[in-house]
Amino acid sequence: MNPTTAIRKVYQGVADRRQMFRMFDRHAQRPSRGEDDPSTLYAGEWFEIGRVEYEYMLEILPPLWMRCDMFALREFLAGSVTSVFFELSIDGRVRYFHGYCDLSDGTSPVHMREAIVDRETRPVKAMTRAERLEHIWSATNDDYRGYASARWSEQYRGKRTLLYYGGRQGAVLKLLDQLTDAEIAAKLPVHLRYLPDVIAA
Known part of the structure; x- marks a missing residue:
């Protein structure tokens, strides 16, 4: 969890x-x-x-x-x-x-x-990868987020998941912490999408 x-x-x-x-x-x-x-x-x-x-x-x-x-x-x-x-x-x-x-x-x-x-109070507006993932989790509707069930390998059970629209593949259930940078950017609102990822939280 x-x-x-x-x-x-x-x-x-x-x-x-x-x-x-x-x-x-x-x-x-x-x-x-x-x-x-x-x-x-x-x-x-x-x-x-x-x-x-x-x-x-x-x-x-x-x-x-x-x-x-x-x-x-x-x-x-x-x-x-x-x-x-x-x-x-x-x-x-x-x-x-x-x-x-x-x-x-x-x-x-x-x-x-x-x-x-x-x-x-940091002078440069930026987000870490962890902050991006937490924002996505917080902003995603309950119907599109959840937790890996018994259908997943044991090592993934209980980890956070969300539905990601994968183009021709349709909606795909993915582990939140395994989203790629491109997938993270696609899930963020435009005003957050291009912030630098240089400052640790």
């Missing part, structure tokens, strides 16, 4: 309310849902939202805690992982973000904030 706890950007651009709610549980289709602890799958994921979405989430429930530029949701996603929302001044402009932090580590919201600021 590609578990990881690294802090990582999973969507390029500002998510609207519909996209924000989709990404709150973007691993909902995993085959082990209900049987596993998804904490490491979600912890570290972050994306940008708008001010309206930030304020909506602030007002929906009393926060678990609030600090000068962040607040945590009272409801936990899994284990000690919950949503933390950030209001950050970046290059003289106030921007808003959502991230999943594991609060068993009390410093995780601070590390998340530092990672977001570091990523968003």
